[in-house]
Amino acid sequence: MDVFSCSIILYFTIMKVPEDWDLPSEGNDKLCARFSRAVYGTNPGMPYRLYTPKTNDRVPLVVYIHGADAYGLDNESQLSMHDIGTVLTKDSWQAKHPCFVLAPQCGQGSASFHEQATETICRIASIIVGSNPHIDTRRLYIYGYSAGAAKTFVILKKHPGLFAAAFAICGATDRLGIEKLADVPLYLMHAQDDTIVRASYKTPHDPDPVFLGSSDLYEEIRDSSSDITYKSFPVGYMKEHYGINPHCTWVPASEDEEIWEWMFKHVQESGG
Incomplete structure (x- = not known):
């Protein structure tokens, strides 16, 4: 298991969600x-939600992984806590880019539990891809935020070639397998004054x-990566523009249509 996910789990187990969330x-x-x-x-079991678009065309499947603030079994918090999980189901987006959206919900547990969660x-x-011919496997x-971004990195390391593109918001990883x-x-996004998950540990x-x-991570792999983008918010930006905790960069992420356009332009030559 990516060791960093464990520290995120402990943070939200011990501490309450900040008041400026x-x-x-x-x-x-x-x-x-x-x-x-x-x-x-x-x-x-693992609860999950699935958005099914109103189309008979072959369209993308987007997997969204929530952060540790939505851990549970209610099958609700992963979507209801923030806008970031539902942004691609808005009518304006679906009219241009219809897609399926899968939103699993992870519970709290040990490192081995979360190791299993990424595989689940x-x-x-x-299963969803195999049972739905309208999903384009190319x-x-x-994408994910915080602990969900950490899980995104774990999945990308374990299953290279599965996803056509990935978006990690205020996440972190360890060095193992970063190549x-x-x-x-x-696409990476982070605020420089994030104290929950730091943009840099150097x-x-x-x-x-x-x-x-x-x-x-950007500094480590940008020379070897064929396509990596890092959007960094300066100290004070999140408070000044949104009045919220610097960790909550999923808020500007949900508003930035250019990022989603970037993601959806990527098509693999063959299905992952």
């Missing part, structure tokens, strides 16, 4: 209602840290 926008509940509900497995997410995605995308991240088109006393924030 973002809130979902008015109308997000209506977008949440567009998703069907299911559970994969038992005892207790991939199994659910595989256009499978994945595999250079093989997938990757210090004068530790120039080669075990953990890599978005800034560190």
Whole structure:
């Protein structure tokens, strides 16, 4: 398991969500209602939601992984807590880029539990792809925020070539297998004053840290990557423009249509 995910889990197990956390926008509940509900497995299984577009064309499947603030089994929080999970189901986006959106919900647990969770997410995605001929396997995308971004990195390392593009918001990873991240088109986003998941773990006393924030990862693989973008918000930006915690960069992410256009332009030569 990517070691960093464990530290994110511990943070939200021990501490409450900060008071300056973002809130979902008015109308997000209506977008949440567009998703069907299911559970994969038992005892207790993994809840997930699936948005199915109104089209008979072959279209992308997007896998969205929430952060540790939405851990649970209610099959609701992964979508209702923020706008970032429902952004691609808006009418304006679906009119241009119809797509399926898979939103699994992870529970709290040990490192081995979360190791299994990443594989369960991939199994659910595989089942959905296999049972739906309207999914274009050349256009499978994945994104996540915070611990969901950490899980995104784990999945990309374990399953290179599966996804056509990935978007990791305020995430981090360890060094093991980072060369595999250079093989997938990757978009990174982070605020420089994020204290929950740091954009950089480098210090004068530790120039080669075990953990890599978005800034560190970008520096490590940008020369070997064929397609990597890093959007960094300066100190104070999130407070000044949004009045929220610097960790909550999923808010500007949900508003930045250029990122989603970037993601959807990527098509693999053959299905992953």
